Amino acid sequence: MFEDLKPHLADLQKRLIIISITLGVMFFVCFAYYEPILKWMLAPIEAVLPVGSKMIAVEVSETFFTAVKVSLFGAFLISLPIIFWQIWLFLAPGLYSNEKKIIVPFVLGATIMFLMGAIFSYYIVVPFGFDFLVNFGSQVVAVTPSIGAYITFFIKIVFGFGIAFELPVITFFFAVIGIVNDKMMKDFFKYAVVFIFILAALLTPPDVVTQFLMAIPLILLYIVSIYIAKIFNPAGKEEIYEDDEEE
Numbered sequence: 548m549f550e551d552l553k554p555h556l557a558d559l560q561k562r563l564i565i566i567s568i569t570l571g572v573m574f575f576v577c578f579a580y581y582e583p584i585l586k587w588m589l590a591p592i593e594a595v596l597p598v599g600s601k602m603i604a605v606e607v608s609e610t611f612f613t614a615v616k617v618s619l620f621g622a623f624l625i626s627l628p629i630i631f632w633q634i635w636l637f638l639a640p641g642l643y644s645n646e647k648k649i650i651v652p653f654v655l656g657a658t659i660m661f662l663m664g665a666i667f668s669y670y671i672v673v674p675f676g677f678d679f680l681v682n683f684g685s686q687v688v689a690v691t692p693s694i695g696a697y698i699t700f701f702i703k704i705v706f707g708f709g710i711a712f713e714l715p716v717i718t719f720f721f722a723v724i725g726i727v728n729d730k731m732m733k734d735f736f737k738y739a740v741v742f743i744f745i746l747a748a749l750l751t752p753p754d755v756v757t758q759f760l761m762a763i764p765l766i767l768l769y770i771v772s773i774y775i776a777k778i779f780n781p782a783g784k785e786e787i788y789e790d791d792e793e794e
Contacts, residue, residue: 558640562633569629573622581614584621588701591669592692595678602694609695616695620702624665631657646724656716664712665705667764673704676757707750711765718772722780730782732773739769 577584589602604610623630631654639647681692721727732739747761 558637562637566626566630566633569626570619570622573625574618577621577625578614578618581617581621585614585617585698588617588620588698589694591673591701592677592681592697594674595681596692597681600691602697603691604695605693606695609693613695613698616698616702620705624662627658627661628654642724649720649723653716653720656719657713660712660716661709664708664710667712668705668708668761672708672757672760673701675760676704679756704750707746708761711746711750711761712768714765714768715772715775718775719779722776722778725780727776728780728782729773729777732769732776736769736773740766743769 592602604613632650635650635653639650718727718732743765744758744762747758747765750761
């Protein structure tokens with residue numbers, strides 16, 4: 548059994564090495580220009596901070612490690628097409644020839660949807676979330692956020708939305724290879740709504756507005772995913788094929 552897994556493990560190792568090299572190269576590129584990236588990431592919090600307030604560094608090394616985190620985040624975003632391409636190449640050997648042809652829609656769609664999730668969180672969710680957190684109790688306590696904690700929180704939210712927005716792409720892939728159909732997704736809808744609100748509560752700041760700002764788009768994406776499954780693998784498709792074979 549282990550011998551059968553060796554080729555798959557070797558291929559997995561190859562894909563991980565390519566991804567790691569790509570991330571490494573892009574990291575050094577982003578590190579050389581980390582200040583513009585950092586300014587872009589700080590814009591939402593600076594827009595809601597009281598006049599005269601500044602970000603602070605609690606630890607001596609915090610600014611350096613913040614630059615590292617910013618560079619890694621930038622490297623990840625730039626490397627998205629390569630990452631998804633390598634994921635596809637790892638999955639491809641187990642697919643049929645007609646299924647392997649969807650590599651371009653998969654890589655392109657996965658990259659675009661992740662970036663759409665990141666953009667939505669940056670321009671919609673993050674401003675609302677940090678406006679609430681900064682202004683809550685500001686009459687009593689002066690808000691001086693730590694730059695390291697903020698960047699970590701920012702990356703968590705943007706990354707969470709990026710992953711969440713992959714739902715239509717994942718549905719497309721599973722529908723093409725016959726794992727899910729529209730009926731299965733319709734039957735699971737009420738459980739999906741509960742799961743989406745739990746996910747929103749975990750990934751967003753602790754206020755109802757931002758949680759709904761995440762949950763509502765995800766529910767809409769789930770509905771879109773149902774129609775995607777209906778197009779590429781409608782319920783009853785298997786029975787039609789079986790009837791054709793019997794004839």
